[in-house]
Amino acid sequence: MRTTVVAVVMAMMCVMMVHADVKPQRDFNLQKFAGKWVRVGLAYDSPSFVPYRDKVKASIGIITPLPNGNVNLTMWDATPMGCQTKLYQYERTNVPGQFTYFSTRHNMVKDITVVDTNYTEYAVVLKHKVFNREYTQVALYGRSQRLRIDVINKFKAFALSRGFPRDSILTPPPAENCPPSGSGR
Numbered sequence: 001m002r003t004t005v006v007a008v009v010m011a012m013m014c015v016m017m018v019h020a021d022v023k024p025q026r027d028f029n030l031q032k033f034a035g036k037w038v039r040v041g042l043a044y045d046s047p048s049f050v051p052y053r054d055k056v057k058a059s060i061g062i063i064t065p066l067p068n069g070n071v072n073l074t075m076w077d078a079t080p081m082g083c084q085t086k087l088y089q090y091e092r093t094n095v096p097g098q099f100t101y102f103s104t105r106h107n108m109v110k111d112i113t114v115v116d117t118n119y120t121e122y123a124v125v126l127k128h129k130v131f132n133r134e135y136t137q138v139a140l141y142g143r144s145q146r147l148r149i150d151v152i153n154k155f156k157a158f159a160l161s162r163g164f165p166r167d168s169i170l171t172p173p174p175a176e177n178c179p180p181s182g183s184g185r
């Protein structure tokens, strides 16, 4: 019991540190951020996610900017039930590079920060709950499945520095046929 409490408090402290000093990419440009991204890295420390860690595949997403500054994100996830498509709608905030969305799975508003991107190669994206921050994710997106090792190492170091345990930092293999070939992407 006591260890559980200590673990929870430590997890909360880690995530509060995450929130404190993370700034979005300077001069974030949504148009340059648009298009296809592959989620080649993922740090996620939720206990409920642990059994799935070795089954995760690299998801593929398409970012479509809307005229009002919001974003539609279409994601393809390879799951045991097959390739699943999900649409997320990210709403702009006053801070470029920062968005909110309503998670139907967790039934709450979360926020998304594009921490670092060079638009043509990689992006580091942080996701957290706005008010209640126990579980946070850091994702590394690449314009292709293969990224330079120094970009991957930088992502791992960033996740470690935010308090993610080493075994929660994944670099999943490519998904097979997800999205299905011939679906246009």
Ligand SMILES: *[C@@H]1O[C@H](CO)[C@@H](O)[C@H](O)[C@H]1NC(C)=O
Pocket (backbone or CB within 6 Å): 064, 065, 066, 072, 087, 089
């Ligand atoms: C964004 O998603 C909404 C909801 O599914 C859809 O109605 C709209 O057409 C989409 N816009 C674009 C530009 O894809």
Ligand SMILES: *[C@@H]1O[C@H](CO)[C@@H](O)[C@H](O)[C@H]1NC(C)=O
Pocket (backbone or CB within 6 Å): 118, 119, 120, 121, 122
């Ligand atoms: C992003 O990284 C790629 C690969 O190293 C490089 O070719 C490109 O010039 C970089 N873009 C910017 C804007 O720094």
